Amino acid sequence: MKEISCKLLVIGAGPGGYVCAIRAGQLGVDTVIVEFGKPGGTCLNVGCVPSKALIHAAEEFGKIAHMARGKDPLGIKVGAPTLDLTKTIAWKDGIVSRLNSGVVGLLKKAKVKTVQGWATFRDGKTVEVETETGTQLIHAETVVIATGSAPVELPFLPFGGPVISSTEALALSEVPEKLAVVGGGYIGLELGMAFAKMGAKITVIEALPRVLTQYDAELTRPVLKRLGELGVEVMLGVKAKGLSTKGDALLVETADGKNAKIAADRILVTVGRKPLTEGWGLEQIDLDMAGKFIRIDDQCRTSMRGIFAIGDVTGEPMLAHRAMAQGEMVAEIVAGHKRSWDKRAIPAICFTDPELVTAGLSPEEAKALAGEIKIGQFPFAANGRAMTKQGEDGFVRVVARADNHLVLGIQAVGHGVSELSAAFGLALEMGARLEDIAGTIHAHPTQGEGFQEAALKALGHALHV
Known part of the structure; x- marks a missing residue:
């Protein structure tokens, strides 16, 4: 059995893990990173990046299909488009491959040693890794757990055959004729709207009274309008029950308690993600848990000395950029720098059509915290650039304290508003x-x-509305 020693061992090469390892290497820390799959984790390989590639392709196809119907006000006329999804997926895979190579190169540049295999704890300082060439033992002064998360599987709709997760949805060779989406959260609606633009008949099944429940109703209204325009059927208060005997339909219980069948070639289950806390020897170490997540403090330290945890495995918000920021911080702490987790806001984006952005507190949260607040809201219908992009639906909203005007939260819905997230966070x-x-x-x-206009509106003197 091969044995190596290092100062820092990072388990998982997702956004949090590889950033942690790269930063530690830059600071001269002897670092080893272990990854079972490809570098980049869920986000790069089967999540954030490939889904945005598919969403972009669907947007472009949808635009051309709209023009072909003779309804485009720009005067552009084209023939009916066709889509070779296999080629689209190959293009998406090419982007992922280039980014994979980029991460590998950055790790090498930072002098980080990469071990390919599955890591299992022996104790708090020792990890056993099963590699293609045999078992390797790694001894480390400090360990960072960055194992990420995985899609939640429903016991009555296990993945396999026509039942797919977002991972399989991003690798389909053809557009399903009928796609049922179980779960009206951001993943389900992002992918559902994309496939609707590519020609699929989409039915969204949500057990709660409305979709996108993490956002307020006013913010999601333009998205609901667009769902209707795309012909997406949204069934609220409906519970999925299982797969039909023939495997060609989803069995559901409607809001009035009746059983029904929804015909579907594929059933996409998007009911959340779960932290990957099993299979790597958690029982061999003594970590306090916060429900199903690993409990951490404001420096991402766990209850066991010398062990940190970052990213999805530590709880909400389960976002790649949160994991990256935590990873960078932990690397600097290990290198002897004084750092702590003190973020006022972590922007969150929903890449539906139109897009949603939130940063900081919602109006309701701000009111509960600060009492009297000021809200300024500016519609894109009064914004020249939005109009020239045919993106008038939506708005920007700023929430601030009434007494000193400190901004507590910013939200937006509209075409391309994801690019405003940096300004909101800053x-x-x-x-x-x-x-x-x-x-x-x-x-x-x-x-x-x-x-700017939303802030002016909150101050009582908006200029263009």
């Missing part, structure tokens, strides 16, 4: 007040002007 992180945003000159014509 404003909150820097402790901006309404006057700071209103007094910053925003370039014209851009959708970013909506941010």
Whole structure:
């Protein structure tokens, strides 16, 4: 059995893990990273990046199909388009492959040793890795757990055959004629809307009274309107029960308690993600848990000395950029720097059509925390750039304290608003007040002007609405 020793061992090469390893290597820390699959984790390989590639392809196809129907106001006329999904998936895979290679190169540049295989704890300082060439033992002064998460599987709808997770949805060779989506959260609606644009008949099944429950009703209204335009059927208060005997339909219980069948070639289950806390020897070490997640403090330390945990395995929000920020911080702590987790806001984006962005507190949360608040909201229907992009649906909303105008939260819904997330996060992180945003000159014509106008509206003197 081969044995190696290092100062820092990172288990998992997802966004949190590889960033942690790269930063530690840059700081001169002797670092080893262990990964069973490809570097980049869920986000790069079967999540954030490939899904956005598919969403972009669907958007482009949808635009051309709309033009072909003779309904485009721009005067563009084209023939009916066709889609070779196999080629689309190959293009998506090419992007993923290039980014995989980039991560590998960055790890090498930082002098990080990569071990390919499955890691299992022997104790708090020793990990056993099953590799293609045999078992390798790694002794480390410090260990970072960055094992990530996986799709939740329903016991009555196990993955396999026509029942797929988001991973399989991103690798289909042809567009399903009928796709049932179980779960009306951001993953289900992102992929459901994409396949609707590619020509699939989509039915969304949600057990709760509305979809996208993590966002307020006003913010999601433009998305619901677009779902209707795409012909997506949304069934609320409906519970999935299982697969039909022939495997060609989803069995459900409707809101009035009746049983029904929804014909479907594929059933996409998107009911959340679960932390990967099993299979790597958790029983061999003594870690406090916070429900199903690993409990951490403001430095991502676990209850066991010398062991940190970052990313999805530590709880919500389960976002790649949160994991990256935690990984960078932990690397600097291991290198002897003084750091702690003190983020005012972690922006979250839903890549539906139109897109949703939230950062900081919602109006309800802000009111509960600060009491009296000011809200400024500016519609994209009054924004020149949004109009030239045919993206008038949506708005930017700023939430601030009424007494000192400190900005507590920012939300937006609209075409391409994901690119405003950096400005929203920066404003909150820097402790901006309404006057700071209103007094910053925003370039014209851009959708970013909506941010400035929302702050002006909250101050009582919006200029363009």
